[in-house]
Amino acid sequence: MDLHGSFHVYDTTLRDGAQQEGLNLSVADKLSIARQLDGLGVGFIEGGWPGANPKDTEFFRIAATDLDLKNAKLAAFGATRRAGVKAADDPLVAALRDSGASVVTLVAKSHDRHVELALRTTLEENLAMIRDTVSHLREEGQSVFLDAEHFFDGYRANRDYALEVLRTAYDAGAEVIALCDTNGGMLPGWVADVVHDVRENAQVRVGIHCHNDTGCAVANTLAAVDAGATHVQGTINGYGERTGNADLVAVVANLELKLDKQVLPQGLLGEATRIAHAVAEVTNFPPASRQPYVGSSAFTHKAGLHASAIKVDPDLYQHMDPAGVGNDMRLLVSDMAGRASIELKGRELGFDLSGDRELVTRITDRVKVLENRGYTFEAADASFELLLVEEVEGVRPSYFDVESWRVITETRPGDDATSEATVKLRADGVRYVQTGEGNGPVNALDHALREAIGQAYPGVSRFELIDYKVRILDQGHGTDAITRVLIETTDGESSWVTVGVGANVIEASWGALVDGLTFGLRRQGA
Numbered sequence: 001m002d003l004h005g006s007f008h009v010y011d012t013t014l015r016d017g018a019q020q021e022g023l024n025l026s027v028a029d030k031l032s033i034a035r036q037l038d039g040l041g042v043g044f045i046e047g048g049w050p051g052a053n054p055k056d057t058e059f060f061r062i063a064a065t066d067l068d069l070k071n072a073k074l075a076a077f078g079a080t081r082r083a084g085v086k087a088a089d090d091p092l093v094a095a096l097r098d099s100g101a102s103v104v105t106l107v108a109k110s111h112d113r114h115v116e117l118a119l120r121t122t123l124e125e126n127l128a129m130i131r132d133t134v135s136h137l138r139e140e141g142q143s144v145f146l147d148a149e150h151f152f153d154g155y156r157a158n159r160d161y162a163l164e165v166l167r168t169a170y171d172a173g174a175e176v177i178a179l180c181d182t183n184g185g186m187l188p189g190w191v192a193d194v195v196h197d198v199r200e201n202a203q204v205r206v207g208i209h210c211h212n213d214t215g216c217a218v219a220n221t222l223a224a225v226d227a228g229a230t231h232v233q234g235t236i237n238g239y240g241e242r243t244g245n246a247d248l249v250a251v252v253a254n255l256e257l258k259l260d261k262q263v264l265p266q267g268l269l270g271e272a273t274r275i276a277h278a279v280a281e282v283t284n285f286p287p288a289s290r291q292p293y294v295g296s297s298a299f300t301h302k303a304g305l306h307a308s309a310i311k312v313d314p315d316l317y318q319h320m321d322p323a324g325v326g327n328d329m330r331l332l333v334s335d336m337a338g339r340a341s342i343e344l345k346g347r348e349l350g351f352d353l354s355g356d357r358e359l360v361t362r363i364t365d366r367v368k369v370l371e372n373r374g375y376t377f378e379a380a381d382a383s384f385e386l387l388l389v390e391e392v393e394g395v396r397p398s399y400f401d402v403e404s405w406r407v408i409t410e411t412r413p414g415d416d417a418t419s420e421a422t423v424k425l426r427a428d429g430v431r432y433v434q435t436g437e438g439n440g441p442v443n444a445l446d447h448a449l450r451e452a453i454g455q456a457y458p459g460v461s462r463f464e465l466i467d468y469k470v471r472i473l474d475q476g477h478g479t480d481a482i483t484r485v486l487i488e489t490t491d492g493e494s495s496w497v498t499v500g501v502g503a504n505v506i507e508a509s510w511g512a513l514v515d516g517l518t519f520g521l522r523r524q525g526a
Contacts, residue, residue, distance in 0.1 A: 017239030041268035051095025111154030184213025195227035207231030281379030427456035
């Protein structure tokens with residue numbers, strides 16, 4: 001595979017980004033995020049470290065059959081062979097070989113002190129480990145990228161050895177050498193000087209991998225590109241250890257919109273805001289409102305001079321048209337906010353709203369009211385589609401009328417708590433009273449609701465709740481806070497996400513459960 005001819009956008013959210021404190025991704029989460037990243041058009045998605053991490057091994061096993069990538073190639077991450085062992089005999093190298101990934105990214109030591117103190121081997125053996133592992137994987141038919149770990153610190157400590165690491169990997173067949181600012185301590189001018197030197201004296205294809213400990217990860221990445229790097233690594237939303245990695249959305253937006261470099265497939269940068277927020281919901285980290293380009297406040301203007309000028313010409317107080325990244329301009333005292341987003345999302349879901357300004361305004365106003373109450377529709381497409389149907393057709397899809405529901409949780413000393421829910425509703429002209437048990441109140445409600453509806457609509461037996469996320473919205477109120485719940489439901493063929501908001505987690509969960517079943521029944525044509 002010849003990967004030399006094009007600029008590389010390489011995402012490492014699923015591996016390096018997942019090292020962020022408090023971020024814990026399931027295999028299903030990783031698959032979901034990978035599909036979102038593919039929709040953004042990145043060239044490579046680093047899936048994790050097979051062999052070293054059971055979850056990552058399982059991810060690659062499932063991805064081989066279930067992950068249909070349209071734009072990206074899947075990359076497996078791993079290390080060079082151990083000292084004193086042939087690459088062909090190293091079990092972790094074998095896991096990379098057997099991962100099914102067409103690209104392997106090897107991390108290698110390029111700092112002499114790390115070689116001697118962390119690897120506890122000689123500088124010569126480290127070069128042999130790199131040479132042997134790269135050439136072995138190349139012989140097995142995989143493309144190899146090398147992450148030169150701690151490169152910038154190693155370059156300062158022993159420039160000659162750091163450059164020799166790069167030459168060794170490149171001569172052995174590595175197609176890209178990514179210079180890693182592992183400790184995140186570099187500044188843009190320093191990065192540019194080093195990249196210039198590497199290109200002149202090592203003659204390798206240079207990539208860049210920056211951490212944000214100085215707040216300069218994006219700037220450092222752009223400085224490297226300006227100095228000749230043609231491969232950029234980062235994570236969506238800047239996830240990562242400590243202060244995070246370079247935010248890949250900001251990197252590619254700057255490259256395309258400011259530097260006129262086409263680095264993503266044409267038109268896909270317009271999906272950036274939607275995808276960044278959808279990934280944030282999967283990770284269960286609130287989207288950063290002040291995030292460049294895709295934050296909800298990135299193109300927001302308050303009353304006064306700014307708002308007045310914006311009404312005359314939006315370019316007077318904006319550095320670009322927010323539609324270029326799929327975001328919206330918002331005037332906080334105007335009814336103009338959000339229309340473009342509503343129209344774009346409606347079109348994506350099959351609703352052409354462009355010809356009815358009054359309808360779009362009504363939907364926009366309703367969404368704003370709901371968002372003020374805590375709802376979010378960025379990742380809850382199913383709930384938003386139900387709202388659209390209600391506004392377009394004048395009636396909300398409904399397959400059952402709920403009379404009441406209640407849930408009781410009982411606990412006894414020495415025993416686990418058990419929950420019992422009772423749901424009373426009418427479906428298809430018949431009244432049903434159904435009780436369900438579960439290991440928690442939401443689980444019990446889910447069982448009772450599906451059992452009741454299933455008697456009128458047997459198709460709900462295929463529905464299964466596969467993900468459940470809770471967020472406390474106004475934490476300052478303590479136990480009196482507003483709660484938002486996102487629920488993902490599947491029918492075995494596809495999945496959809498619904499949102500509920502309430503004064504407590506059970507009330508919020510009930511709203512999301514009802515929406516989830518309603519959407520599924522509508523999709524089935526009930």
